[in-house]
Amino acid sequence: MTLVHIVSTLVFIVTFAVILSERIHRTIVAVVGATLMVIAGMLFGFYSQKQALEAIDFNTLGLLMGMMILVRMLEKTGFFQYLAIFVARWSRGHPWYLMILLGTVTAVLSMFLDNVTTVVLIVPVTLLIAQLLGISPLPLLMAETLLSNVGGTATLVGDPPNVLIGSAAGFSFNDFLVHLGPVVPLAWLATLLLLRVIFRQELAQMPEDVTAVMRLNPADALHDQATLRKVLIALGITILLFFLHGLLHLTAAFVAMIGAAIALAWVRPDVDQILKDVEWGVLLFFAALFVAVGGLEAAGVLSALGQVLASLAGGHLVVASLLLLWGAAFLSAIVDNIPFTIAIIPVIQYLDSVGVPTTALWWALALGAGFGGNGTPIGSTAGVLTMRLSEKTHTPITFKIWQRSGLVVTVVTCLVASVFFVLFFGWMSTR
Amino acid sequence: MTVGGCMKREVMAVLPGTTVCEAARVLVEGHVGTLPVVDANRVLLGIVGVTEILTIFLPDFVALLEDIDFVKDFGALEDLGPKDVPEAGTLTVKDIMKEPIAVEEDAGLLRAFALMKKHTLRDLPVVSKDGKLLGIVSQVDIACGFLSTWAENRSHVQ
Numbered sequence: 368m369t370l371v372h373i374v375s376t377l378v379f380i381v382t383f384a385v386i387l388s389e390r391i392h393r394t395i396v397a398v399v400g401a402t403l404m405v406i407a408g409m410l411f412g413f414y415s416q417k418q419a420l421e422a423i424d425f426n427t428l429g430l431l432m433g434m435m436i437l438v439r440m441l442e443k444t445g446f447f448q449y450l451a452i453f454v455a456r457w458s459r460g461h462p463w464y465l466m467i468l469l470g471t472v473t474a475v476l477s478m479f480l481d482n483v484t485t486v487v488l489i490v491p492v493t494l495l496i497a498q499l500l501g502i503s504p505l506p507l508l509m510a511e512t513l514l515s516n517v518g519g520t521a522t523l524v525g526d527p528p529n530v531l532i533g534s535a536a537g538f539s540f541n542d543f544l545v546h547l548g549p550v551v552p553l554a555w556l557a558t559l560l561l562l563r564v565i566f567r568q569e570l571a572q573m574p575e576d577v578t579a580v581m582r583l584n585p586a587d588a589l590h591d592q593a594t595l596r597k598v599l600i601a602l603g604i605t606i607l608l609f610f611l612h613g614l615l616h617l618t619a620a621f622v623a624m625i626g627a628a629i630a631l632a633w634v635r636p637d638v639d640q641i642l643k644d645v646e647w648g649v650l651l652f653f654a655a656l657f658v659a660v661g662g663l664e665a666a667g668v669l670s671a672l673g674q675v676l677a678s679l680a681g682g683h684l685v686v687a688s689l690l691l692l693w694g695a696a697f698l699s700a701i702v703d704n705i706p707f708t709i710a711i712i713p714v715i716q717y718l719d720s721v722g723v724p725t726t727a728l729w730w731a732l733a734l735g736a737g738f739g740g741n742g743t744p745i746g747s748t749a750g751v752l753t754m755r756l757s758e759k760t761h762t763p764i765t766f767k768i769w770q771r772s773g774l775v776v777t778v779v780t781c782l783v784a785s786v787f788f789v790l791f792f793g794w795m796s797t798r
Numbered sequence: 799m800t801v802g803g804c805m806k807r808e809v810m811a812v813l814p815g816t817t818v819c820e821a822a823r824v825l826v827e828g829h830v831g832t833l834p835v836v837d838a839n840r841v842l843l844g845i846v847g848v849t850e851i852l853t854i855f856l857p858d859f860v861a862l863l864e865d866i867d868f869v870k871d872f873g874a875l876e877d878l879g880p881k882d883v884p885e886a887g888t889l890t891v892k893d894i895m896k897e898p899i900a901v902e903e904d905a906g907l908l909r910a911f912a913l914m915k916k917h918t919l920r921d922l923p924v925v926s927k928d929g930k931l932l933g934i935v936s937q938v939d940i941a942c943g944f945l946s947t948w949a950e951n952r953s954h955v956q
Contacts (some may be wrong), residue, residue, distance in 0.1 A: 410806025417838060433906055435897060448863075448868075452868075490862070491859055491862035491863045494857075494858050494859040494861065494862060495857075495859035495866075495869065498857040498858065498875060499869075499871075499874075500873075501874050501875075501877065563813070575874065576873055576874055578871065578873060579871045579872060579874070579875075580873070582870050582871045583868065583869065584868065584870075587867070587868035587870075588865075589867045590865070606847070629895050653805075673832070677805075759858065759861060759862065760858035760862075761858060761885075762858075789843070
C-alpha cells in the first residue's frame with residue numbers, strides 16, 4: 368500500500384463516515400470531501416482538477432434533473448390525489464382491496480417517477496381516505512412506502528441506484544425491464560401477501576360508512592386539467608423514448624431532458640417556481656460524491672480492491688452475486704444507498720476490465736440496493752418521509768411497526784430475488 | 799380612545815392545569831370564544847380559544863393536504879366526541895394554549911387591532927404593568943370604539 372492509497376482512502380473514509388453519521392447535511396459533507404480529495408490529489412499528484420471534472424457522471428445528473436422537472440410540473444396538477452381517490456372509490460372502502468390498489472398505484476408511479484415525490488403526495492390523500500372511512504391508515508401507508516421502493520427497483524429511472532448502475536454499466540431502460548421486470552412483480556406479490564398477514568387485525572376492520580369516500584369526486588381534486596394533459600403527454604413521450612433509447616442511441620439523460628423541454632415549452636410554467644423545487648442539493652451531492660470516488664479510483668485504491676475481489680469472485684459468480692445482493696441490501700437498510708452505490712460502481716467496472724463477467728453483479732447490486740432500503744425507516748428517503756408525515760398524525764408509524772413489517776418484507780423480497788437469481792442465473796448473466 | 803375605554807372588565811379565565819373538557823364547558827356556558835390562561839395571582843400565561851380546542855378534533859389530513867375543497871363530506875368524522883379523540887380527555891389548557899399576546903390599558907385601538915390581525919386573535923387580553931389580567935377586548939369592541947369616533951368626526955364634517 369502506497370502513501371497515495373492511504374491519503375485518498377483516509378479522505379474518502381472520513382467523508383463517508385461523516386455522511387453516514389448524519390450530523391452535518393450530506394451535501395455539505397460531500398462537497399467538502401470532494402474538495403479535500405482534489406486538494407490531496409494535487410498535492411500528492413494522483414488526481415487533477417481535469418480528472419475531477421471528468422469523474423462527474425453527467426448522464427446521471429441529467430436524467431435526475433430532467434425527471435425532477437417533469438415531476439415538479441406534474442405534482443402541482445393534483446394528479447396523484449386524483450388516482451388515489453379513483454382507486455379508493457373502486458375499492459368501495461374495503462381495506463384489503465384499498466391496500467392492494469393504493470400500494471400498486473404507488474409502485475407503478477414509482478417505476479417512472481421519483482419515489483419520494485410519489486410518497487409525499489400519496490400519503491396525505493391516503494390519510495384522508497382512511498380517516499373518512501374510519502379505518503387504520505397504517506397498512507396502507509406501509510404498503511405504499513414499501514412498494515414505492517419495490518416498484519422503483521424495476522426500471523432504469525425508478526431509483527437513484529438504478530440510474531447510477533444503468534449509466535455506469537451502459538444498461539438501457541429495456542435491459543432493466545427484461546432482467547428486473549420478472550423479479551419485481553414477484554416481490555410486489557410477496558410484499559402484499561406478507562402485509563396481509565402482518566396487518567390482518569387492522570385489515571379486518573371494515574368501515575361502517577363508505578358514503579363520504581364514495582362522494583369524493585376524483586375530478587374535483589385536479590387543479591389544472593389543461594396542464595395535466597400536456598405534462599402527461601410529455602411524460603408519455605419520455606417513457607416511450609426510454610423504451611427506444613437503446614435502439615436510437617440516445618442517452619437516458621437526453622431522453623429525460625427532451626421530456627422536460629417539451630413540458631416546459633408547452634406549459635410555460637413559472638420557471639423560477641419549478642426550478643426552485645428541483646432538488647439541487649441532491650444533484651450537488653451526487654456530483655461531489657462522483658468527484659470524491661473519482662479520486663479514490665485515480666489513486667488506484669479501487670483497482671487494488673477489485674483485484675482482491677476478482678480473485679475471490681472469479682470462480683464463484685453466483686455466490687459473489689448473492690453476497691453482493693445481501694451486502695447491498697444490508698448496507699442500504701442501515702445507511703443511504705447512494706454513496707454506497709457510487710463507491711461500489713468503479714470496483715465492478717474494474718472487475719469488468721480484467722475480464723470478470725459482471726452483468727449478474729450489476730443486477731444483484733440493483734436488487735439489493737432497491738429492496739434493502741425497506742429494512743429500516745431510515746433505509747430509504749421515501750421511508751424517512753412517510754415516518755415524518757405520520758408523526759404528525761394520531762397514528763404514527765413507530766420503529767416497532769416498521770420492524771414487524773418493513774424488515775420482514777425486506778428479508779422475504781431479498782429471498783425471492785436470491786431464489787430467482789439462482790434459478791435463472793444464466794438469464795441474469797446475459798444482456 | 800384607548801383599549802381601556804372599550805374593554806370588558808368582567809372576564810372569565812382558567813388555570814393552566816384546567817382540562818380541555820372543563821375549558822370547553824366554560825367557553826360554552828359563557829358563550830365566549832377566548833379564555834385567558836392565568837396563574838394563581840392572575841398573571842397572564844397564555845390564551846386558549848375555540849380554535850385551539852376544535853383543532854384537536856380536526857382529522858390529520860386537513861393539516862397535510864394543501865387543498866381540501868374537493869372533500870364534500872366529512873362523514874362519520876362530523877360526529878366525533880371527546881371519547882373518539884383520546885387526547886381530549888388527557889390534554890390540559892397548558893398543552894394547547896397560545897403565547898400570551900396582550901396589551902396594556904393605555905394602548906391605542908389601532909395597535910391593538912394590528913396585534914390581533916398579526917396573531918390571528920379574535921380577542922385580546924388587557925394586562926396591567928406587572929402582567930396581571932385586567933380585562934379583554936374583542937375585535938367588535940375595538941371596531942365599535944374606533945368607528946364611533948370616526949362616525950362622530952364625519953357627522954361633524956357634514
